[in-house]
Amino acid sequence: MSFLVIANVSKSFGGAPAVDNVSLQVPRGEFFALLGPSGCGKTTLLRMIAGFEAPDSGTIAIDGEVMNAVPPHQRPTNMVFQSYAIFPHLNVFDNIAYGLRKLRLPKDALRAKVEAMLATVRLEGLGGRAADQLSGGQRQRVALARALVREPKILLLDEPLGALDKRLREAMQLELRAIQRKVGITFVLVTHDQEEALSLSDRVAVMEGGKILQIASPRTLYERPVSRAVADFIGEINFFHATVREIAAETATVNAGMLGVFALPAANLAPGIKPGDHILLAIRPEHVRFSAQGVASEILTSTFLGERSHFHVRIPGRSEPVAVSGQMPPAGTAHLVFPPENLIGLPSNQ
Amino acid sequence: MKNPPSSSEAVGHKRSALSVYAFVYLAFLYLPVLVLPVFSFNDSQFIALPLSGFTTRWYAGLAADTAMHHALGNSLKVGLVTSLLSTLLGLSAAKAVTHYRLRGTGPALAFISLPLFIPDIVLGIALLLLLSAVGLPLSLAAMVMGHLLVCVPFALTVLIARFEGFDKNLEEASADLGENGWMTFWRVTFPLMLPGIAASLLLTFITSFDEFLVAYFLSGTEATLPIYIWGQLRFPERLPMVLALGAIILTVSVALVVLAEYVRNLGVKKVMVGA
Numbered sequence: 035m036s037f038l039v040i041a042n043v044s045k046s047f048g049g050a051p052a053v054d055n056v057s058l059q060v061p062r063g064e065f066f067a068l069l070g071p072s073g074c075g076k077t078t079l080l081r082m083i084a085g086f087e088a089p090d091s092g093t094i095a096i097d098g099e100v101m102n103a104v105p106p107h108q109r110p111t112n113m114v115f116q117s118y119a120i121f122p123h124l125n126v127f128d129n130i131a132y133g134l135r136k137l138r139l140p141k142d143a144l145r146a147k148v149e150a151m152l153a154t155v156r157l158e159g160l161g162g163r164a165a166d167q168l169s170g171g172q173r174q175r176v177a178l179a180r181a182l183v184r185e186p187k188i189l190l191l192d193e194p195l196g197a198l199d200k201r202l203r204e205a206m207q208l209e210l211r212a213i214q215r216k217v218g219i220t221f222v223l224v225t226h227d228q229e230e231a232l233s234l235s236d237r238v239a240v241m242e243g244g245k246i247l248q249i250a251s252p253r254t255l256y257e258r259p260v261s262r263a264v265a266d267f268i269g270e271i272n273f274f275h276a277t278v279r280e281i282a283a284e285t286a287t288v289n290a291g292m293l294g295v296f297a298l299p300a301a302n303l304a305p306g307i308k309p310g311d312h313i314l315l316a317i318r319p320e321h322v323r324f325s326a327q328g329v330a331s332e333i334l335t336s337t338f339l340g341e342r343s344h345f346h347v348r349i350p351g352r353s354e355p356v357a358v359s360g361q362m363p364p365a366g367t368a369h370l371v372f373p374p375e376n377l378i379g380l381p382s383n384q
Numbered sequence: 385m386k387n388p389p390s391s392s393e394a395v396g397h398k399r400s401a402l403s404v405y406a407f408v409y410l411a412f413l414y415l416p417v418l419v420l421p422v423f424s425f426n427d428s429q430f431i432a433l434p435l436s437g438f439t440t441r442w443y444a445g446l447a448a449d450t451a452m453h454h455a456l457g458n459s460l461k462v463g464l465v466t467s468l469l470s471t472l473l474g475l476s477a478a479k480a481v482t483h484y485r486l487r488g489t490g491p492a493l494a495f496i497s498l499p500l501f502i503p504d505i506v507l508g509i510a511l512l513l514l515l516s517a518v519g520l521p522l523s524l525a526a527m528v529m530g531h532l533l534v535c536v537p538f539a540l541t542v543l544i545a546r547f548e549g550f551d552k553n554l555e556e557a558s559a560d561l562g563e564n565g566w567m568t569f570w571r572v573t574f575p576l577m578l579p580g581i582a583a584s585l586l587l588t589f590i591t592s593f594d595e596f597l598v599a600y601f602l603s604g605t606e607a608t609l610p611i612y613i614w615g616q617l618r619f620p621e622r623l624p625m626v627l628a629l630g631a632i633i634l635t636v637s638v639a640l641v642v643l644a645e646y647v648r649n650l651g652v653k654k655v656m657v658g659a
Contacts, residue, residue, distance in 0.1 A: 107560070121554060180557075
């Protein structure tokens, strides 16, 4: 049985549903991310896990206990708020100790616990610092420490790195991952930053319009998206219209018009695709290769990015340029090759 | 520079004209008030220039005036109760208005503020009629109720301003960290609101303490300080003592207002950090 079980949860604020019949399960100790554009319902879902919003229907259970009727202050969850919500009238130590009052620890034990947590988030010696004397990164660590010190069953993180600058964000990503491994607590992260979701999480749920489009590991999301929306949201990708000719046990034959006919692994087709279907063939820019033979093409733009370059390439019969990522091809007319093993077939109606 | 450019000269003229204006303006505002302390130390029954010597006998007379002490006691009682109640009511209303999306917030706020715009004499007569119609006796308690009408709008204004700079996530964070609504109020909301609460207490206390018209209609046999002063004005020989009393009230009022402003500003920065 999974640790966090969300079953058929819906929530609307008057108008269209913010969360629309969402079900998902998170095992204990997993780093799970809810990824989607703003307004997709991911924060509402997180706030329902914390208890700040009540679902209109469906159930939320943590460690086998249904949480719907449990108020936030009695839930085994703790949250790192997007604004961090550091108590401005308390110093760092008292902020972290805030949630330990009910444990009624002796003074020494309390101090030891808070000091240990300060060390975990690398804020040693800053316990006496006033809340208004902290940098953005430090505030983030205090918010994290304050939540973790309560040893919640699930730690909820609402865009925790959004307010930090790029370098600090990357450093904190590594640290967050390390802390999660160390404490072994289940993390549920909300983010609109796909890179953050992919680099931090064990599994990611991609959300749009209150619905979950796909739940999978970062690698699967990237390599085997099940719909155009997911493929589009995670990284850059090229789409071509095509028709399925036949599907055999191992390979599927797909006619992509000008590009030719491809025999790709049957597993590369999204579930539910049948022979005769119009589909979208998708391929990542780094999988498209320049070659001496193949589809004739013309490089429109090239951008040097260091270890590789990014190209926009025109091919005949198609107005939209193809995105290609790789090394600059040798002089002369470049041809494009689309390796069949990297082609993914997606339903064209989404 | 010996010959500054003419444009800066013009600016200089403008500036000095402005400072003259400011000076005249302040003199107009505060010179009449200064008459109080000046004549309260003047050794003559008659309020007229030239001054005829320094004395503290009017203040000594005040110290011996038991009727005045009784009126002062009443004013303090009414002021304290009014300020506590109106701040409590204002606190609840301000939290409701700023934290929840409630239907009818706009009209409710307008109704609460309405007494500010009704002339106090109308308010006083209306309350007097109401009390006699209902059959309640005139008393200090009746006066407190009248003063609540006048004071709650002030409390509400101060406290709403304070709540608006308040990060709602702070209360959610407290709940998230295991505290129920009551403990969240004491550990987060109250300390952060404290400067606003103190400012509201001082402001409503002064408003009640200075209020005359509503008190006049509702006091019955119990006089408050303004009513006592009004009564004393019938006796010309007691006028210097009234001036002395006025001078004391003036000093204390100014001190309280300055204190209220100081306290109110004290915590503003801190709340903003949390936002």
